[in-house]
Amino acid sequence: MISREWALQGECRGVDPDIFFPSINISENTRVAKDICARCVVAYECLDYALAINGTEGIWGDTTEDERRVIGRRRQNRINDSR
Numbered sequence: 001m002i003s004r005e006w007a008l009q010g011e012c013r014g015v016d017p018d019i020f021f022p023s024i025n026i027s028e029n030t031r032v033a034k035d036i037c038a039r040c041v042v043a044y045e046c047l048d049y050a051l052a053i054n055g056t057e058g059i060w061g062d063t064t065e066d067e068r069r070v071i072g073r074r075r076q077n078r079i080n081d082s083r
């Protein structure tokens with residue numbers, strides 16, 4: 001199991017989860033969530049976790065699901081190119 005100890009330092013602790021997993025007001029909540037992530041000291045760890053578990057919805061590490069898909073593809077391409 002992948003550790004989530006970093007989450008204890010997340011800037012989103014105590015924030016309404018609907019902000020990070022919006023089903024309504026999606027663009028506004030996404031903007032608010034990303035503003036919070038932008039000041040988070042564990043954003044890198046959070047993004048890495050989201051990429052590792054693949055397919056997680058919502059905002060993680062200052063990225064949307066679509067943005068993580070692009071990052072994941074780039075990482076995979078770099079791995080493939082280095083072989």
Ligand code: SF4
Pocket residue numbers: 007009010011012013020036037038040041042043044046047059060061062
């Ligand atoms: S990067 Fe964003 S979602 Fe991840 S722990 Fe920090 S505030 Fe929470």
